[in-house]
Amino acid sequence: MDGRRIKNMEEFAALSGISRPTVSKYFNDPTSVRQATRKRIEAALEQYDYRPNIFAVNQNRRNTKNIGIVVPYLADPFFAEIARNIEQRCIEAGYFPILFSSHGEKELETDVLDTLRSLKPAGVLLAPLGRRSDRGAVERFCHDVPTILFDSEMDALGEAFVGSNNPQSVGLMVEYLCRTGEPPSFLEMKAPTNPNARKRHAAYVAAMERFGHAPMLVRVPGAGWDFERIGYEAGMRQLAGAGFPTDTVLCSNDRLAIGLLAAAFESGRRVGHQDGSDFRIAGHDDHPFARYTSPSLTTVSQDYAAIAERSLSLIFETIEAGGTLDQRRTILFEGKLVMRMSA
Amino acid sequence: MDGRRIKNMEEFAALSGISRPTVSKYFNDPTSVRQATRKRIEAALEQYDYRPNIFAVNQNRRNTKNIGIVVPYLADPFFAEIARNIEQRCIEAGYFPILFSSHGEKELETDVLDTLRSLKPAGVLLAPLGRRSDRGAVERFCHDVPTILFDSEMDALGEAFVGSNNPQSVGLMVEYLCRTGEPPSFLEMKAPTNPNARKRHAAYVAAMERFGHAPMLVRVPGAGWDFERIGYEAGMRQLAGAGFPTDTVLCSNDRLAIGLLAAAFESGRRVGHQDGSDFRIAGHDDHPFARYTSPSLTTVSQDYAAIAERSLSLIFETIEAGGTLDQRRTILFEGKLVMRMSA
DNA sequence: CTTGAAATTTTACGCGCGTAAAGATTTTCG
């Protein structure tokens, strides 16, 4: 790294003794120039530390190297973790990830999509708000930009969907709980924020009926993304009052379960599957902190890394195919039972 | 929103019956054109839904409307939450936030900084890795781009630092613990990842000495950002072996404390400040989930919203002042004791 | 040394927009 700052590619080309178009070619694909030329450019690069102006580059390229990532709520550890995975792999693949959060709001999601469109991304990985999304806006966006949906399905939108198999995973958990104790009641939000909530609801009902039990739903009020609080307050109310329909509660997601665990603890209930326990709580997602609740949370895992990896490889495939896949794909990962102490 | 897509400002200007330079002026500052003209442009805007090309705009403006945000690790709820706050306020202020995570790695932080530089941001809010940062790289960056540091101080870098007052907050907690029971030992990582760890260490030692106690340090191995695991494993080791120096443990941060809580629970210790309890655990940060541990975690709060807000207002001030503040500022927020059940 | 393909240089244009300058138009106000 040397003193003087390089203003533009013209100047850098002059200093390295190569013509500007060739240098431009190099930056697009280093292997596209002769070995000797490449060496010279790279030597100059070390000395002067020049980088092409991103804006000028992107203005002229039809296909930028930007990959947009949109998640509904970044402060949710699930999305934070999945975003982290995607970002890292993106960089390794030579792309430039740009991360957005919808902050749980429909209008912001639409705004983000508009912004993203003008960023001319090569592709976008979108975890939409789902039912709360402006379907028209998402549809138009997917029409303009190669998009892979993940986590939350909106049928027929995007080139593919990558998510988890809720009927399978919820079924797994219901089966386990029924086999080892009382059949579970199901704790969920009355007006769910989480895009997968509806599917899990349906999956729970179906599984219970399959095993010959009547579904027992505990639908609690609350809005927003403060799931722990919602689970906690619901738990406190129920446990102080009529209690839950059974001594086993399956929560629509781990964050609700974490809140319920706190409420159970404060209410003096002994949670777990061991002797002396009188209450079982299970969740769904294998949230990063589920391992560290007291007692540790029995849940169903989602394979974060796999979802990230598959989504990315699909968007790359789409990009290489020119922006569309011949047929819409649906990739569902199976959940695995994570047996811990709470149920 | 009408049918045909507008290609560029030229076309949009023609459709709205206004000259392109005036339209350009409008997009820079809607109030800078006559009321009547503005109305006409906005009418056309509704009809045709045009947005200026971001890249072309940014290429020509010296001062973009981009605000860079860099955090060391996005999957840490503390940073996720603070990033969320900053992003939202940024948008409200008419700026365009671009979020980056260093993923805890020095090289990536430097890369992010380089990328950011070529993005010509109006300003940057940087939470550096701290001691693990490449100081030279950060220094050069701050020299080129108006930067406010937050969370982690690197002295004399950037236009200002916004963070929390560790001596005060840790002192508060030590005082409380000493007053209400055995003096605390201090659980921390041997090679801390978290940038504030050193300061908290020093603050703990100073506070203990102030109250006439010998510091009792429990320094545990482990690297990376998986703090809960590190706290958990350390706890299991200690509790199976010699135990902790005292029945009260102050953890360097809440995530370690959450891990330790899990270990204590599994080891059959009764954690809390009430009768029948034999172990106290306290943390630091008021992590979003600290409220929902079992028992709920006593900790010291950091005012996330205030840190976000102050950092942003400082960067705006810097931008308006032309890129530099006449004098470097240091803003420290005081922590508040959050008394819950664990200590 | 000749030949031809591959790589590079030269030249030139365009991307979409910011911005400056000069002239035309509209608004404001005495």
Add this chain to the structure above:
DNA sequence: CGAAAATCTTTACGCGCGTAAAATTTCAAG
């Protein structure tokens, strides 16, 4: 109503780079 002031239109240039076409050089093989 008339002149100054404010605003707008026209015209023109530049930003930094991608990219195409033609001219030139390089390199390996004959």
